[in-house]
Amino acid sequence: xxxxxxxxxxxxxxxxxxxxxxxxxxxxxxxxxxxxxxxxxxxxxxxxxxxxxxxxxxxxxxxxxxxxxxxxxxxxxxxxxxxxxxxxxxxxxxxxxxxxxxxxxxxxxxxxxxxxxxxxxxxxxxxxxxxxxxxxxxxxxxxxxxxxxxxxxxxxxxxxxxxxxxxxxxxxxxxxxxxxxxxxxxxxxxxxxxxxxxxxxxxxxxxxxxxxxxxxxxxxxxxxxxxxxxxxxxxxxxxxxxxxxxxxxxxxxxxxxxxxxxxxxxxxxxxxxxxxxxxxxxxxxxxxxxxxxxxx
Amino acid sequence: xxxxxxxxxxxxxxxxxxxxxxxxxxxxxxxxxxxxxxxxxxxxxxxxxxxxxxxxxxxxxxxxxxxxxxxxxxxxxxxxxxxxxxxxxxxxxxxxxxxxxxxxxxxxxxxxxxxxxxxxxxxxxxxxxxxxxxxxxxxxxxxxxxxxxxxxxxxxxxxxxxxxxxxxxxxxxxxxxxxxxx
Numbered sequence: 001x002x003x004x005x006x007x008x009x010x011x012x013x014x015x016x017x018x019x020x021x022x023x024x025x026x027x028x029x030x031x032x033x034x035x036x037x038x039x040x041x042x043x044x045x046x047x048x049x050x051x052x053x054x055x056x057x058x059x060x061x062x063x064x065x066x067x068x069x070x071x072x073x074x075x076x077x078x079x080x081x082x083x084x085x086x087x088x089x090x091x092x093x094x095x096x097x098x099x100x101x102x103x104x105x106x107x108x109x110x111x112x113x114x115x116x117x118x119x120x121x122x123x124x125x126x127x128x129x130x131x132x133x134x135x136x137x138x139x140x141x142x143x144x145x146x147x148x149x150x151x152x153x154x155x156x157x158x159x160x161x162x163x164x165x166x167x168x169x170x171x172x173x174x175x176x177x178x179x180x181x182x183x184x185x186x187x188x189x190x191x192x193x194x195x196x197x198x199x200x201x202x203x204x205x206x207x208x209x210x211x212x213x214x215x216x217x218x219x220x221x222x223x224x225x226x227x228x229x230x231x232x233x234x235x236x237x238x239x240x241x242x243x244x245x246x247x248x249x250x251x252x253x254x255x256x257x258x259x260x261x262x263x264x265x266x267x268x269x270x271x272x273x274x275x276x277x278x279x280x281x282x283x284x285x286x287x288x289x290x291x292x293x294x295x296x
Numbered sequence: 297x298x299x300x301x302x303x304x305x306x307x308x309x310x311x312x313x314x315x316x317x318x319x320x321x322x323x324x325x326x327x328x329x330x331x332x333x334x335x336x337x338x339x340x341x342x343x344x345x346x347x348x349x350x351x352x353x354x355x356x357x358x359x360x361x362x363x364x365x366x367x368x369x370x371x372x373x374x375x376x377x378x379x380x381x382x383x384x385x386x387x388x389x390x391x392x393x394x395x396x397x398x399x400x401x402x403x404x405x406x407x408x409x410x411x412x413x414x415x416x417x418x419x420x421x422x423x424x425x426x427x428x429x430x431x432x433x434x435x436x437x438x439x440x441x442x443x444x445x446x447x448x449x450x451x452x453x454x455x456x457x458x459x460x461x462x463x464x465x466x467x468x469x470x471x472x473x474x475x476x477x478x
Binding site: 081082085086088089092093095135139239 | 333417420421424425428429431432
């Protein structure tokens, strides 16, 4: 079961890349049409810009993701003994190398893991989490994160995050350009052209509006199910479902985080943004996760 | 042609034999490694205890019997032979330490001392590591012993005298709560 999960995560990485490439291409076509009246130029430009951006993010993902989420690295157990030792314990029992450890200064309790593989993995916890969880509950949370590391979930979510960021970069670039005037020669030409041109123009704008939404739907689809698996993985490590249940209950009552990078929301153990359920949630409802744990 | 087939069959058997043998060696190595993990933590805890006893002794009216129990249990762990006996002694020491930290709750001065809180975190950490490395030991032992019993690795294991590894019993109360909280 676990082995299949790891294999399917490695396989899905390629589909994910392909899916995002298509979205990037479509966005590029829209931008290219709007500003240069040239679809191929836009597509190639977008793939080059998006590709380079995503590549930089993926190769340096841990640092980028931690910077985006205001994570501060701790390098010795003395800085946060309980967190450091808990991560050490969970890494040992999961037979993984010790990941880098980060702390985010935020009163809302939350945690996430990132990296490309277990060797480059990093785990982050908020100060709020360390404040409200007892040691056993913290173990449950860190066990959940280490399961993400072991299952290679971190690789998929890192890549998805990088590509989502690349798409929002492209659409921001496109819409800013358009707002600040764009190319005046194109404007003149546009006035002389017919209905087809207006239709294409409208379509391009629609694509730029909806592309980030599509990107987040792809991200959502790959992240929801894995939360259940990571919960189960955590129990496998700690042999103690009760503590994770009590940790999740505490998390479900928590306030949203102060400043959180929206593209990273899917990484966290509990949704850091808002607490009402909707179609685009990256996380399954907390009650459902607790119910599944109680059946163990 | 028949010679070729025979050679091929022998080659296949040899390859399977070698890979199964190497798998067994690796598996046995893992059980030994996970035992040494436990051993490291047991030593660490034994090194921390004199420090703890000295810190606590400073608080004049601290129960002498409680301290004596910890010191005695520590000596037992030091002298125990073999995994099963060592772990039984270790469980006794865990019990004595849990009692000590429970008693310490009644000494606000002691609890406020940074030296004591640091030792408490260190010992909690070591206790948890012992519990988790024991869990790891049992996992690696289970997979090694399964290899010894399943076909075809059981044949190769029998010929090369691979001995099964023994599980470490987990105390009843720890089955419910795997980690100790002081």
